[in-house]
Amino acid sequence: METDIAIAQSARLAPISEIASGLGIGPEYLEPYGPYKAKVDFRLLDALAGRPDGKLILVTAITPTPAGEGKTTTTVGLADGLRRLGKKAAAALREPSLGPVFGVKGGAAGGGYAQVVPMEDINLHFTGDFHAIGAANNLLAAMLDNHLYQGNVLGLDPRRITWRRAVDMNDRQLRGIVSGLGGRVNGFPREDGFDITVASEVMAVLCLSRDIPDLKARLGRIIVGYTADEKAVTAADLKAQGAMAALLKDALKPNLVQTLEKTPAFVHGGPFANIAHGCNSIMATRMALKLSDYTVTEAGFGADLGAEKFFDIKCRIAGLTPDAVVVVASIRALKHHGGAARDALGTENLAALEAGLPNLLRHIENITQVYGLPAVTAINCFPTDSPAELALVESACRARGVKAVLSEVWARGGAGGEALAREVLRLCEEGARGHFSFCYDDALPLEEKINAIVKRIYRGDGAVLLPAARKEAQRLEALGFGGLPVCMAKTQYSFSDDPLLRGAPEGFKVTVRSLKAAAGAGFVVALTGDIMTMPGLPKAPAAERIDVDAAGIITGLF
Numbered sequence: 001m002e003t004d005i006a007i008a009q010s011a012r013l014a015p016i017s018e019i020a021s022g023l024g025i026g027p028e029y030l031e032p033y034g035p036y037k038a039k040v041d042f043r044l045l046d047a048l049a050g051r052p053d054g055k056l057i058l059v060t061a062i063t064p065t066p067a068g069e070g071k072t073t074t075t076v077g078l079a080d081g082l083r084r085l086g087k088k089a090a091a092a093l094r095e096p097s098l099g100p101v102f103g104v105k106g107g108a109a110g111g112g113y114a115q116v117v118p119m120e121d122i123n124l125h126f127t128g129d130f131h132a133i134g135a136a137n138n139l140l141a142a143m144l145d146n147h148l149y150q151g152n153v154l155g156l157d158p159r160r161i162t163w164r165r166a167v168d169m170n171d172r173q174l175r176g177i178v179s180g181l182g183g184r185v186n187g188f189p190r191e192d193g194f195d196i197t198v199a200s201e202v203m204a205v206l207c208l209s210r211d212i213p214d215l216k217a218r219l220g221r222i223i224v225g226y227t228a229d230e231k232a233v234t235a236a237d238l239k240a241q242g243a244m245a246a247l248l249k250d251a252l253k254p255n256l257v258q259t260l261e262k263t264p265a266f267v268h269g270g271p272f273a274n275i276a277h278g279c280n281s282i283m284a285t286r287m288a289l290k291l292s293d294y295t296v297t298e299a300g301f302g303a304d305l306g307a308e309k310f311f312d313i314k315c316r317i318a319g320l321t322p323d324a325v326v327v328v329a330s331i332r333a334l335k336h337h338g339g340a341a342r343d344a345l346g347t348e349n350l351a352a353l354e355a356g357l358p359n360l361l362r363h364i365e366n367i368t369q370v371y372g373l374p375a376v377t378a379i380n381c382f383p384t385d386s387p388a389e390l391a392l393v394e395s396a397c398r399a400r401g402v403k404a405v406l407s408e409v410w411a412r413g414g415a416g417g418e419a420l421a422r423e424v425l426r427l428c429e430e431g432a433r434g435h436f437s438f439c440y441d442d443a444l445p446l447e448e449k450i451n452a453i454v455k456r457i458y459r460g461d462g463a464v465l466l467p468a469a470r471k472e473a474q475r476l477e478a479l480g481f482g483g484l485p486v487c488m489a490k491t492q493y494s495f496s497d498d499p500l501l502r503g504a505p506e507g508f509k510v511t512v513r514s515l516k517a518a519a520g521a522g523f524v525v526a527l528t529g530d531i532m533t534m535p536g537l538p539k540a541p542a543a544e545r546i547d548v549d550a551a552g553i554i555t556g557l558f
Contacts, residue, residue, distance in 0.1 A: 004111045005557050008119040011260050019258045023090065023291045031253065033127050036118050039253040040266075042211060042283055048290040054088075055323040055428045056289060059298045059378075060307040060367075062360050063502070064492050067332040067345050070111065070380035070410065071298055074328045074417075077114035077409020078378075078424065079296040080261040081417030085425070089263060090292040091116070094280045094300070095130065095255070095270040096123050097198045099170040099535055101557070102543035112410030114417070116257050116265045120554045129206075130168045130197050130270070132251040136219075136244040137166040137200045143240045144224050145180065148188040154233050158190045161225035162516060164533075168197035172536030195533040199275045204521035206248060207269035207281040208317055215252060216245045222520035232479060234519070254284035261414050264292070273300025274492040275533050277309040277523065282318045294428070301492040303327060303363040308457050311371055312439050313485045313523055321436050323374075324427035325367045326420070328407070329360045330380040331389045337503045346384035353389050357396050358504035362459060362495070364402050370456050372435035374427040377404040378420050442483050446473045446515065449486045450526055454510045458495045465512045469526075472515040476524060479517070487523045489531045497529030 016038045020030050029047075031039040059075040075091055082089035093116065096108035101123050109119040116122060125131070144163055148156060167174065174194035180187035197203060201222055209215040220236030227233060235241050254268040268284035271277050278300030279285075288295040299306030307325070314320065331353065332345040338356030340349050360377065367375045377397045379390065390406065397404040405423050408416030440452035447465060454460045465473065476482065493499035496508045516525045537543075545556035 003558055004115060005119060005555065007113060008109075008115050008117050008260070009553070011117055013117055014258060014262050016256060016258070019262065019264050020256060023264050025256070025291065030256075036257065037121060037127065038256050039127060039250065040256050040287060042253055045283065045286060045290065051290050053289040054293040054295055056285075056320060057294060057296045057324050057326065057424055057428070058307060058310060058322050059296060059326045059328060060303040060310075060363070061301070061328040062333060062363055063302040063304070063337065063494060065333040065336040065502075066342055067330060067336045069328050069330055069333050070407075071328050072108055073111040073114045073410050074326065074378050074380060074407055074420075075296050075298045076110040076116055076259050076263075076265070077407065077414060077417035078326065078420055079263045079265070079294075080114065080259055080414025081409070081421035082294050082296070082424070083261065083263050084414045084418055085421050087294050087421075087425070088292045089294040089296065090288040091259065091263060091265040092280050092285045092288045092295055092297040093265060093267045094298070095126055095267055097130070097196065097270055097272070098124070098168045099196050099198070102537070102546070103170045103535065103541055104538045110259075113260055113413035114409040115260050116267060117260060118257070120557060122257065122267060123557055126267075127255050129251040129255070129268070132247050133200060133202050133206060134166050134168055134197045136247040137197070137202045139244055139247065140222070140224065140235055140238070140240050141165045143238050145187055147238055154237055155227040155231075156225050156233050157228045158188065160227070161190065163222070163224035165192065165194045166197045166200040166202075167194050170196065170535040170537045172534065175532065175534045193534070196272070196535060198270050198272045199533040201518045201521050202244070202248075203269065203271045204276055204518060206252060207271055207277070207279065208314070208521055209252065210282065212245060212249060212252065215248060216241050218520040218522070219244045220520070223517055230475065232519075252283065254281060254287050263414075273306040273309060275489045275531060277313045277487050277521070278306040279310050279314045282314065285320070286318070303366060304457050304495055305488070305490065305492055307367065308439065308453065309487060313487060316438060316485055317522055324424050325373050325375045326378050326424065327360065327363050327367065327375055328378045328380055329393070330382065331385040331393065332382055334360060334393070346382075348386040348389060350388060350392060353392055356503055357393065359502070360393070361396060361400055362504045364397065364400055366457055368400070368402065370439055372437050374430075375402050376420065376423045376427060377402055378407040379404055380407050380410070442485070446477060446482055446486065446524055450488070450512060453486065453488055458510065459504070459506060460496060460508045460510055463510045463512050466514075469512045469514050476515060476517050481517045481519065481524055484517070485523045487518065487525045489525055489527045489533070491529055491531060497531075
């Protein structure tokens with residue numbers, strides 16, 4: 001079987017200028033980074049302001065399993081399928097983080113014959129956006145510690161510093177450190193730590209900013225810590241926002257690449273959905289909406305995380321209204337949710353499949369009933385799927401008023417996504433776009449917003465805020481942050497905060513251990529369970545299998 005990287009390396013790419021021209025992007029707005037990737041000047045959005053938006057399609061998925069769901073692959077294949085049907089379509093995706101690339105997940109540019117290319121560039125350094133975000137994050141950290149060293153005129157309490165350093169790598173060793181050791185000349189000794197770059201608030205700020213003035217304003221609102229008398233100290237107080245924005249001015253520009261079938265793809269920003277808001281940049285999405293009739297975008301992990309945050313955070317902040325939602329599932333993954341062992345997922349097992357179906361159905365009901373959006377199930381097919389198993393999924397979805405469509409984009413590219421594309425077109429033309437609503441109202445207190453997510457989306461019995469979290473909620477509301485949406489940091493492997501509770505669990509409560517105001521991004525982060533903002537590498541990391549030969553050809557990047 002051909003590997004993803006072998007398929008990508010054998011593809012004949014079109015010059016990026018040709019892809020841009022097909023979208024109507026003039027050379028004055030295009031900044032090539034070599035022959036096959038480019039940045040697009042955000043001033044183009046001003047020139048397109050009077051143009052109506054196209055249709056917006058979100059691709060999300062069931063709760064992730066080791067068996068795989070294929071969300072990005074489906075997103076790419078659907079965009080290709082729409083173009084095969086004669087529609088002007090574009091994809092809007094997130095950039096991969098180096099952490100998963102070298103960790104357990106591998107690349108994140110799609111798979112098989114439904115990929116964005118050049119996949120090696122996209123999965124590795126790409127156009128340097130993540131490096132710029134890490135540099136801006138760490139500049140703020142350096143200015144904070146320099147302020148302490150130079151006399152601390154703002155009165156920052158060293159025990160109340162909330163800003164951490166960032167690196168885009170899974171490095172558990174850096175979760176908690178002590179910095180500033182070695183005497184006075186080396187700084188002020190204090191506890192410190194690193195987050196992975198995709199969890200940095202700077203990443204969220206970049207993805208939610210409209211332009212450079214908005215970027216600077218959001219950066220300035222970032223809270224780095226508190227004084228002894230509970231006053232928030234911000235990046236603006238440290239006079240850091242201008243220099244941070246200077247580091248980010250090019251990273252703010254969306255990246256343009258292509259699929260294997262030469263469909264335009266805007267790949268920009270990459271916050272994780274389990275610890276951040278999990279969506280690509282608003283600027284890239286808006287650019288795709290203005291330049292195409294159909295924009296296919298994705299949100300990270302399952303619909304309880306990525307889709308919830310796409311709706312309740314990104315759509316709320318950007319004023320976006322989706323037209324249709326695709327929920328990706330695989331027979332293998334559903335059987336895993338139903339209790340089947342990982343090494344037995346290729347064997348027909350209707351009992352396990354039926355036991356796992358409630359996971360898919362709960363996600364579908366959340367999309368259609370909580371958010372009021374039309375949906376379709378994309379069954380990411382595998383050769384081992386039996387006709388009886390496929391029929392069972394189709395019947396269960398039909399009973400919920402949702403069609404299940406076979407997706408064969410991994411093996412066949414856009415041709416394998418035409419059936420899905422036809423159903424998406426039907427939903428976009430006949431769907432209930434005007435019924436879109438959020439999970440909770442802005443005016444609710446923070447604890448009630450958290451409870452609304454737990455009860456309406458996770459279907460739990462409610463949230464338990466530990467005393468420190470409840471106290472922080474009250475303090476954040478007193479500081480004026482109560483009207484912000486909530487970004488739940490939760491395991492991606494379960495509706496609950498327990499990664500071992502597969503399927504569609506009931507009767508559980510979600511424990512919130514702490515809250516943090518991401519004032520620059522414009523949301524409050526609620527950390528649940530044992531979720532961490534710096535992942536670690538597995539026993540056998542993917543990095544062990546990645547190599548490059550004397551000619552510069554990369555292997556092992558799947």
